[in-house]
Amino acid sequence: MRGVFLEKIKRNERLSAMARILTDAPNRIHTLGEFCERFGAAKSTVSEDVDTLSQAFARFEMGEVATVAGAAGGVRFRPLLSKAAAARVLEDLAARLCEPGRVLPGGFLYTSDVTSESDTAQRIGEILAVEYYDRQPNLVLTMETKGIPIALMTARALGVPLVIARRDSRAYEGSAVKINYVGGGDRIETMALARRAVKPGQRALIIDDFMKGGGTLQGMVEMMQEFQAEVVGVGVMIATKAPQKKLVEGAKSLLVLEDFDQESHVAKVAVSPEYQL
Amino acid sequence: MRGVFLEKIKRNERLSAMARILTDAPNRIHTLGEFCERFGAAKSTVSEDVDTLSQAFARFEMGEVATVAGAAGGVRFRPLLSKAAAARVLEDLAARLCEPGRVLPGGFLYTSDVTSESDTAQRIGEILAVEYYDRQPNLVLTMETKGIPIALMTARALGVPLVIARRDSRAYEGSAVKINYVGGGDRIETMALARRAVKPGQRALIIDDFMKGGGTLQGMVEMMQEFQAEVVGVGVMIATKAPQKKLVEGAKSLLVLEDFDQESHVAKVAVSPEYQL
Numbered sequence: 001m002r003g004v005f006l007e008k009i010k011r012n013e014r015l016s017a018m019a020r021i022l023t024d025a026p027n028r029i030h031t032l033g034e035f036c037e038r039f040g041a042a043k044s045t046v047s048e049d050v051d052t053l054s055q056a057f058a059r060f061e062m063g064e065v066a067t068v069a070g071a072a073g074g075v076r077f078r079p080l081l082s083k084a085a086a087a088r089v090l091e092d093l094a095a096r097l098c099e100p101g102r103v104l105p106g107g108f109l110y111t112s113d114v115t116s117e118s119d120t121a122q123r124i125g126e127i128l129a130v131e132y133y134d135r136q137p138n139l140v141l142t143m144e145t146k147g148i149p150i151a152l153m154t155a156r157a158l159g160v161p162l163v164i165a166r167r168d169s170r171a172y173e174g175s176a177v178k179i180n181y182v183g184g185g186d187r188i189e190t191m192a193l194a195r196r197a198v199k200p201g202q203r204a205l206i207i208d209d210f211m212k213g214g215g216t217l218q219g220m221v222e223m224m225q226e227f228q229a230e231v232v233g234v235g236v237m238i239a240t241k242a243p244q245k246k247l248v249e250g251a252k253s254l255l256v257l258e259d260f261d262q263e264s265h266v267a268k269v270a271v272s273p274e275y276q277l
Numbered sequence: 278m279r280g281v282f283l284e285k286i287k288r289n290e291r292l293s294a295m296a297r298i299l300t301d302a303p304n305r306i307h308t309l310g311e312f313c314e315r316f317g318a319a320k321s322t323v324s325e326d327v328d329t330l331s332q333a334f335a336r337f338e339m340g341e342v343a344t345v346a347g348a349a350g351g352v353r354f355r356p357l358l359s360k361a362a363a364a365r366v367l368e369d370l371a372a373r374l375c376e377p378g379r380v381l382p383g384g385f386l387y388t389s390d391v392t393s394e395s396d397t398a399q400r401i402g403e404i405l406a407v408e409y410y411d412r413q414p415n416l417v418l419t420m421e422t423k424g425i426p427i428a429l430m431t432a433r434a435l436g437v438p439l440v441i442a443r444r445d446s447r448a449y450e451g452s453a454v455k456i457n458y459v460g461g462g463d464r465i466e467t468m469a470l471a472r473r474a475v476k477p478g479q480r481a482l483i484i485d486d487f488m489k490g491g492g493t494l495q496g497m498v499e500m501m502q503e504f505q506a507e508v509v510g511v512g513v514m515i516a517t518k519a520p521q522k523k524l525v526e527g528a529k530s531l532l533v534l535e536d537f538d539q540e541s542h543v544a545k546v547a548v549s550p551e552y553q554l
Contacts (some may be wrong), residue, residue: 013333015289019296020339025396038337056290060315062297108449112471116441118433119302144422145441146449149429156395164393164422172385172423172487194389210449 014039015049020078022065027133027159031074050075056159061085078133079126079157083277086130089123090271094255097238106122109267112273114148115209115237124254125153128207128235131165131252132158135232137205139163139198141224143191143216147208150237154207163204165193165223177226181219182247185213191219195229198271211239211253214246221248238269281539289314292326299330299342299354302554304410304436308351332475338362355410356403358435359424360554364384365405366400367548371532373514374413374546380537386544392426392486392514401531402430404552405484405512408529412509416475418501420468420493426487427514442470442500447454453504458496459524460531461489468496468506488516489528498525498540 018035033044051190055269056066063079093114102110114120137158142151143165155162166173173194183189198204206220217234224231237252239246254275259268295312300357331342336393340356358366370391375534379387391397414435419428420442432439443450450471462468475481483497487533494511501508516530536545 005486011337012289012292012329015293016296016330016333017337017339020295020300020334020337023297024399051291053293059290060297062292062294065446075527097435104449106453109472110449110451110473111440112450113474116429116432116439118429118439119453121429121432122301134530145425148422148425149439152393152395152398152426152429155444156392156399161390162393162395163440166387166422172383172387173389183418194387196387197390209470 014041015052017183018049019053019056020236022075023063025159026063026077026079026157027129029072029074029076030069034074044093047258058194075181079130080130080132081126082127083275086127087271087275089127090254090275093219094269094271097255097257098267101265103250103265103267107260109210109238109257110270111209111238112146115146118149118153119154121149121152122156124237125151125155126157127239128252129157129237132205132233133203135218136203137232138202140202140257141165141198141204141206141220143167143220147237148212150209151207154205154235158205160205163193165191165220168192177223178218178224179223181222182213182215183219184215189216191216191223193223198224198227198229202227202229204229205232206234207236209237209270211236211246211248211251213243214248214251217246217248217251239272278323291318295326296321296330296333299352300340302436303340303354303356303434304352304406306349306353310372311351314421330489335365346551347537357375357407357408358400358403363404364548364552364554366404367531370397370401371546371548373543374532374534378453378544379543380542384537386487386515386516386546388486389423393399393425394462395426395430398430399433401427401476401514402432403434404531405431405514405529408432408512409482409510412482413480414509415479416481418442418481418483418497419485420497421441421442423487424513427486428484431482431512433492435482437482440470440474442468442497445469456496456503458494459490459492466493466496468493469498470500475501475504475506479504479506479526480509481506481508481514483511484513486514488513488523488525491516491525491528494523494525516549 004070013022032046057065061082140155151163175195176192178192203222234251236253239256256270309323334342338359417432418440429439452472453469455459455469457465480500513530515532517534533547
């Protein structure tokens with residue numbers, strides 16, 4: 001009996017540890033052999049554990065644990081939120097962005113406090129990532145500064161590196177590609193990216209926090225052309241309803257900034273139709 | 278027998294899900310009641326599960342699952358790396374920063390590719406956080422841009438929000454406090470922070486990627502004084518050996534940039550003595 005009891009404890013501990021390892025590195029493939037070695041367990045045992053994790057995560061809507069076949073195969077976790085869970089997160093987010101006092105002079109919305117919360121940024125990143133697993137990006141590109149937290153968390157969910165374009169080429173980034181683009185209010189702005197940051201043929205997912213005209217995003221698209229990289233998607237947390245025609249094509253947005261009330265200092269933010277329940 | 282089997286599966290699934298919930302929100306307290314409700318389990322059952330998780334995480338050096346007593350008590354996960362695990366991470370990091378081609382004109386080191394990897398940033402953030410759990414910061418402060426990924430991951434490990442100081446007060450952040458500080462090469466630089474970002478009496482942990490003279494960090498200390506916030510610590514990923522006397526006091530650094538070879542374009546980076554095995 002004692003033996004059986006110990007064995008059971010061991011399985012529970014192994015499952016707890018495997019849950020931690022898989023969820024800590026989303027979308028990265030771990031071989032079964034890696035787990036066998038770490039836990040001194042047989043392949044069949046680890047396989048059973050993977051099934052248990054997969055069931056548990058499915059039942060509690062915590063994401064997907066999947067077995068990937070083939071030579072480079074193994075087990076992989078993706079933090080796939082259910083449609084209902086994503087809608088709940090986005091409804092909460094929209095409600096927070098409608099709080100009084102967030103509307104700033106010039107038609108801007110104060111969102112930094114929300115996007116800089118690591119758990120909120122993580123949820124937003126996970127919801128954005130869902131759209132792009134199939135496009136298999138090699139990197140996430142964003143433009144400094146406010147979009148960095150959600151772009152980093154999108155990159156985390158996809159298991160790829162983040163690349164940050166700068167307003168200026170700084171000495172500490174080495175030789176850089178510099179382009180001009182049309183920013184807010186039709187101003188000509190500058191964007192710089194370290195030459196070594198992106199390689200030809202890489203697949204870039206462009207992520208930012210906010211889209212009004214889409215000029216900055218289009219600037220990033222053009223930057224990727226300079227690097228001969230392919231843009232596999234453009235996603236933002238929130239896009240303004242007007243202008244309807246954006247400079248960048250096909251951008252996905254989680255939220256819509258529909259209107260402002262300059263007097264009451266309240267914004268009207270809604271969940272984008274495709275994310276509503 | 279069938280009943281027992283089902284019960285066992287259920288426990289395994291519950292453990293997997295609890296591991297995910299706890300590790301996904303480091304340093305946040307979850308009440309036992311929260312788990313009882315979610316899993317339809319008795320308090321004694323959930324308590325046992327917490328013990329199992331705690332043992333598993335301790336055995337595999339994955340962090341600490343602890344029970345916090347008192348009215349606001351519950352269960353909490355902290356990604357505490359063992360001294361050996363932290364040393365391994367930092368040795369790998371130092372080795373990467375010694376790769377040829379990272380030394381840039383002006384004595385800068387290219388580190389953006391490393392710090393923008395979400396998993397690397399997360400490990401650095403977790404190692405930095407260990408030093409400051411006891412100081413109970415309410416927020417992590419950094420200055421744009423390169424330090425943001427590791428600062429966000431430090432904030433994640435500590436379960437507190439990130440606050441980002443800007444070079445410029447931008448229209449979309451509202452009214453801001455602006456200060457001057459002595460930056461690299463004794464230049465006077467500007468730092469701005471949204472007025473609403475920090476409240477009087479809050480406890481700030483200052484995190485950045487790089488420290489040479491310490492001017493930017495000292496600027497952030499002065500910025501916190503403007504907000505009547507208390508600085509509970511200053512931590513960076515890498516500090517230059519020279520000058521030995523920094524403008525900011527008591528900063529902790531994970532790595533030391535000892536020297537440069539401008540000709541071979543190789544930096545000499547070592548793990549800080551206190552993090553060596």
